[in-house]
Amino acid sequence: MRRVPAPLIALAGLGLLFFLLPLAGLILRAPWDQAAAGITAPETATALELSLFCSLAATAIALVLGIPLALVLSRMTGKPRKVLRALTTLPMVLPPVVGGVALWLAFGRRGLVGSFLYQAFGLQITFTTAAAVMAETFVAMPFLVIAVEGGIRSLDPRYEEAARALGAGGWMVFARVTLPLLRPAIFSGAVLCWARALGEFGATITFAGNFPGRTQTVPVAVYVALETRPDAAIVLSLILLAVSLAILVGMRDRWLGAL
Amino acid sequence: MSLKARVKIIRAGFELDVLLDVDDGETVAVLGPNGAGKTTLLRALAGLASMDGRVELDGEVLEDSAQGLYVPTERRQIGLVFQDHVLFPHLTVLDNVAFGLQAQGRGDARQVARRWLERNVPRGARLAEEVKTAPLARSHFRSTHRYSLATRRTLDQYRENGYGYLVANRSVRLAYTREAHRYGAEVSFYRDLDRRGCLLFRFRPSEHRAGPVIEIWALDRGTHVCQPPNRRVPRHRFRPSVGSRVPPDDVGAEELP
Amino acid sequence: MGSPSIVSSITFNFAGTQTLSAQLLLGAEADVFAAADSEHMKQLEVAGLTEGQSRVFAHNILEIAVPRGNPKGIHDLRDLARPGLVVVLADPSVPAGKYAKQALDRAGVKVQAASLETQVTGVLSKVAIGEADAGIVYRSDIVNNRSVDGVVIPEAENVIADYTIVVLKSARNRAGAYAFIDLVVSGAGATVLLATGFRAA
Numbered sequence: 001m002r003r004v005p006a007p008l009i010a011l012a013g014l015g016l017l018f019f020l021l022p023l024a025g026l027i028l029r030a031p032w033d034q035a036a037a038g039i040t041a042p043e044t045a046t047a048l049e050l051s052l053f054c055s056l057a058a059t060a061i062a063l064v065l066g067i068p069l070a071l072v073l074s075r076m077t078g079k080p081r082k083v084l085r086a087l088t089t090l091p092m093v094l095p096p097v098v099g100g101v102a103l104w105l106a107f108g109r110r111g112l113v114g115s116f117l118y119q120a121f122g123l124q125i126t127f128t129t130a131a132a133v134m135a136e137t138f139v140a141m142p143f144l145v146i147a148v149e150g151g152i153r154s155l156d157p158r159y160e161e162a163a164r165a166l167g168a169g170g171w172m173v174f175a176r177v178t179l180p181l182l183r184p185a186i187f188s189g190a191v192l193c194w195a196r197a198l199g200e201f202g203a204t205i206t207f208a209g210n211f212p213g214r215t216q217t218v219p220v221a222v223y224v225a226l227e228t229r230p231d232a233a234i235v236l237s238l239i240l241l242a243v244s245l246a247i248l249v250g251m252r253d254r255w256l257g258a259l
Numbered sequence: 260m261s262l263k264a265r266v267k268i269i270r271a272g273f274e275l276d277v278l279l280d281v282d283d284g285e286t287v288a289v290l291g292p293n294g295a296g297k298t299t300l301l302r303a304l305a306g307l308a309s310m311d312g313r314v315e316l317d318g319e320v321l322e323d324s325a326q327g328l329y330v331p332t333e334r335r336q337i338g339l340v341f342q343d344h345v346l347f348p349h350l351t352v353l354d355n356v357a358f359g360l361q362a363q364g365r366g367d368a369r370q371v372a373r374r375w376l377e378r379n380v381p382r383g384a385r386l387a388e389e390v391k392t393a394p395l396a397r398s399h400f401r402s403t404h405r406y407s408l409a410t411r412r413t414l415d416q417y418r419e420n421g422y423g424y425l426v427a428n429r430s431v432r433l434a435y436t437r438e439a440h441r442y443g444a445e446v447s448f449y450r451d452l453d454r455r456g457c458l459l460f461r462f463r464p465s466e467h468r469a470g471p472v473i474e475i476w477a478l479d480r481g482t483h484v485c486q487p488p489n490r491r492v493p494r495h496r497f498r499p500s501v502g503s504r505v506p507p508d509d510v511g512a513e514e515l516p
Numbered sequence: 517m518g519s520p521s522i523v524s525s526i527t528f529n530f531a532g533t534q535t536l537s538a539q540l541l542l543g544a545e546a547d548v549f550a551a552a553d554s555e556h557m558k559q560l561e562v563a564g565l566t567e568g569q570s571r572v573f574a575h576n577i578l579e580i581a582v583p584r585g586n587p588k589g590i591h592d593l594r595d596l597a598r599p600g601l602v603v604v605l606a607d608p609s610v611p612a613g614k615y616a617k618q619a620l621d622r623a624g625v626k627v628q629a630a631s632l633e634t635q636v637t638g639v640l641s642k643v644a645i646g647e648a649d650a651g652i653v654y655r656s657d658i659v660n661n662r663s664v665d666g667v668v669i670p671e672a673e674n675v676i677a678d679y680t681i682v683v684l685k686s687a688r689n690r691a692g693a694y695a696f697i698d699l700v701v702s703g704a705g706a707t708v709l710l711a712t713g714f715r716a717a
Contacts, residue, residue, distance in 0.1 A: 110646045124602065126647045127630035158345045161307050164332040165339035166359035173333075176358075180349045209631025209642070210607065224634055227534040228609040 023241075030238055031231045038235030046213050047221040048239065054129065054217055055197040058136035062144045062193045067186065070148035071174075092142045099138055100206025107134065107207075131208035132215045136197035143196055144189040151185020152178070191248065198244060265312040266303045275299055275310075305339045306332035333362070352376065526696065532635045533611050540565055545686040547693040550679060550700075552576070553611040557680045570682035573700050575715040577674045578615055579655040580667035581643045588649045590667050593623045596650055604639050604648040607632040612639070615675040616652040623673050640664065659713030679714070 038044060073084055091099055107114040107125045117123040125131050155178070163177045179186075201219040208215040210224060218240045225233035264279040277300055302308040306322065306329070314322040316337065321330045338359075346355050353372055360368035529536070529546070537556040540549065541563060549566075550573070551557045557570050582590050588601060596603050605627070606613030613632065620627055630648065633639045639651040644663040654677070658666035681700060683693040699705050706716040 104645065104647060108645065108647050124647075127602065127604075156345075158341055159347060161302075161305075161332070162339070162341060162345045162347075163358070163362070165305055165307075165337070167333050167362035168358070169333050169362070172362055176350075177347060183349075205634070209604070210634060211629065211631050215631065224607055224609060224632075227532070227538045230538065 026234065026237060026241070030234050034231050035235050035238070038232055039239060041232075043212060043221065044236060044239060047216055047218045047236065048243065050129070050132075050213065050215075051198060051217040051219075051240070052243075054132045054136055055140075055194055055200075057133045058140055058197040059144075059190055059194040061133070061137045062141040062197075063186070063190060066141050066144040066189075066193075067148055067179075067182075070145045070152060071178075073145070073149050074152040088145050089142050091139050096139055096200065096202030097206050100135060100203035103131075103135060103138060103203060103207040107131075126207060127209045127211065127215065129208075129214055132204050132217060135203035135207045136200045139200050139203055140193040140197040143192040144186075147189025147192060148182060148185050151182045151189075155181055195244065195248070198240070261318075262304075262314075262316055264304060264314040266300055266314075267311040268299060268303065268308065269311075273299075275303075279304075301339065305337050306330065306335050307339075534609060540684070545688075546684055547687040547689050548681065548696055549684055550681040551611075552677055552679055553614070554678050554680055555614075556611070557682065560682070560684075565685055566682045567685045567687070568683055570680045571697065571701060572678045572717045573681045573697075573705070574679040574709045574717055576654045576656055576677040576679060576713075577671075577715065578612075578619055578652055578669055578677075579658050580669060581640055581651045581653045581658055581661075581664045582649070582667055583643060583646055584663060584665055586665055586667065590650050592667070593620060593625050593669060593673055596620075596627045596652075597625050602630045602647070602649045603627050604631045604633060604642045604651040605629045606636050606639050606652070607634055610634065610636065611677065612636040612652070612654060615677055619652070619669065619673055619675045654713075656713035676715075679717075 069088065073081065073088065076084065094102075104111060104114075104126055106112045107117075109115060109118045109124055109126065114125055117125070125134070159177050159181060160173050163173045168176070199219055200217075201223065204215065204217060205220050205223070210216050210220050212221075216224070218236060222233045222236050222240075225236060262279060262281045264277075266275060266277045266279065268275040299308055303310045303312070304314055306314075310322075311324045312322070313320065313324070316335070320328055321335050321337075322328060347358065350358065353369060353376065356376060357368040357372035360371055365371065531539075533552040533556050536549065537551065537559060540546070540560060549557075549560065554570075554572075557566075560566050561570065580590060580593070580596070582588070588598075590596065595601075605616050608614050608617050610633075613636075631642065633642065636653050636657060639648075640653050640657050640661060642648040643651045643653075644661065650667075655666065658664060681697055683690065683697065687693045700709075701717065710716060
């Protein structure tokens with residue numbers, strides 16, 4: 001390791017240890033003899049499927065809404081920009097359970113928007129899979145917005161100017177120049193967003209509740225299992241860890257290369 | 260096609276105040292030291308810099324700050340070649356050249372671009388298939404050729420769509436005179452050891468093969484100054500431009516082939 | 517109430533029965549443990565964490581919680597199976613959920629629960645905030661909460677929860693522990709319990 005001062009290496013080592021020890025604990029203390037039973041149990045598959053579906057849906061929504069939001073944010077200046085920035089990053093600092101409470105205050109049966117939906121269409125959002133997706137989107141989207149906004153601001157503005165000078169209008173500039181050049185930032189933002197959505201618990205259980213197959217994502221299932229069947233909970237945690245790791249490692253090279 | 264403009268930009272520590280009156284068929288070269296305002300002037304003409312003033316292309320007002328009129332860059336018929344070519348690194352050579360045509364809605368943009376690439380390959384550049392299909396960032400397209408590619412990207416744009424003006428912000432030394440000649444404009448430059456210039460070309464392929472009138476200005480600290488005629492460049496006629504300061508006389512001149 | 521002088525202050529740790537028993541099984545220490553059912557108490561006894569014999573100190577029964585004014589007109593367990601009704605129950609891993617399931621099964625009522633909360637308080641809050649039309653909780657939960665109304669479940673269909681209490685082997689203040697339990701099962705203790713919706717042992 002050239003040129004890294006020894007004290008920094010020591011601190012880095014401590015940091016690494018801090019991450020690795022809990023993971024090591026999980027792996028080493030796992031009841032591997034029960035692992036096979038745990039993996040094939042139907043509840044496991046259900047929770048895993050639901051988690052993957054919800055987290056991917058949340059990421060998709062975050063991409064569709066978050067990229068334009070990042071674009072708007074990057075073009076603003078001054079006070080309005082500071083305010084908007086603070087609002088979009090608020091879910092990152094808010095305790096997830098508080099986020100869940102805020103969601104039902106807005107979308108619950110007596111909520112701001114929810115009450116209208118309920119009275120006009122008889123639609124209740126809480127306790128549905130959609131609610132789980134919304135909870136995950138709420139906490140995870142800011143990660144995408146921040147990553148993409150950073151990408152936009154580090155983009156050479158002259159590419160867009162060159163495109164405009166060649167006659168390309170707003171949409172063509174965005175679709176054929178800005179967006180492709182933002183690919184690395186979008187990808188890393190999406191991965192962060194997806195990972196956060198996958199692990200979301202507090203907002204999900206508060207706003208969407210807990211029901212196997214509908215709202216019981218893996219983190220919720222782990223929590224429920226922890227008190228009565230801790231071994232099952234550990235196995236479930238390991239499975240989630242393995243799946244996340246596999247996807248993160250598998251995707252990396254293919255998509256994250258230089259342009 | 261004429262280009263008339265009054266460009267006035269005042270920023271902290273910088274002032275630009277230029278009056279431009281380029282007639283049909285004329286070519287103007289603007290020289291000046293770094294920071295004189297050449298790039299700013301060109302950007303203002305293309306609509307990429309906020310300014311006070313007015314830009315009028317062939318009678319059509321593109322910008323008039325007094326009346327709050329502003330035609331966006333993409334609708335001005337002014338092509339711009341950037342100082343660092345600014346080719347799209349994520350597009351292939353072909354797509355780069357075709358981009359401007361596609362922006363104008365040409366369905367056959369890629370075929371047209373392919374034909375031109377095959378006919379007008381920049382001297383010395385081998386356009387192997389691989390170069391045509393790989394994104395520019397990963398290709399081995401040499402940097403000198405990238406400039407000509409950028410010029411081509413904009414020149415073709417001009418040619419097919421009747422753009423009015425080509426504005427090339429490039430070191431005078433490296434500008435492609437051969438290209439310019441092909442399009443019927445002759446340009447000679449003042450070569451200046453430590454001064455770089457930018458060019459305003461006006462092309463009209465059929466006429467003016469004998470040599471257009473070229474007006475050369477020097478831009479110094481935001482205002483243009485008079486350039487004295489020089490015996491060594493007989494192909495130019497000079498008209499005194501607006502401005503009163505006499506420039507320093509260490510300007511060399513050289514005829515380029 | 518005649519509190520003994522050996523006990524100067526009492527620290528309470530409130531949580532769901534299954535949470536507390538899980539913590540104790542993992543090595544947490546305390547003087548006294550009270551459970552909402554006898555099953556978790558048995559787990560601890562089997563694990564050898566308890567001292568002496570556990571005692572039942574109170575009973576609780578189930579009751580249906582509905583929003584103030586009972587807007588959906590729930591009158592008994594069978595109404596909970598009404599289509600379109602949003603019913604929230606506690607998860608069967610929780611004593612209250614287990615009892616609720618027992619009661620519903622015995623009455624032959626099939627309920628499509630919208631959510632299986634991990635704590636009885638979760639059920640209560642969902643009803644209180646208006647997200648659920650009904651939920652099954654303990655009577656003591658309803659008595660102490662002013663934002664919900666209760667619908668009585670007849671004794672014949674109801675499940676009686678045995679609340680048990682025991683001194684733990686890890687107790688540091690044994691005298692205080694026994695004194696506290698004596699207090700709880702005494703007449704004075706029963707009065708307090710009754711007032712808060714529990715039934716005396």
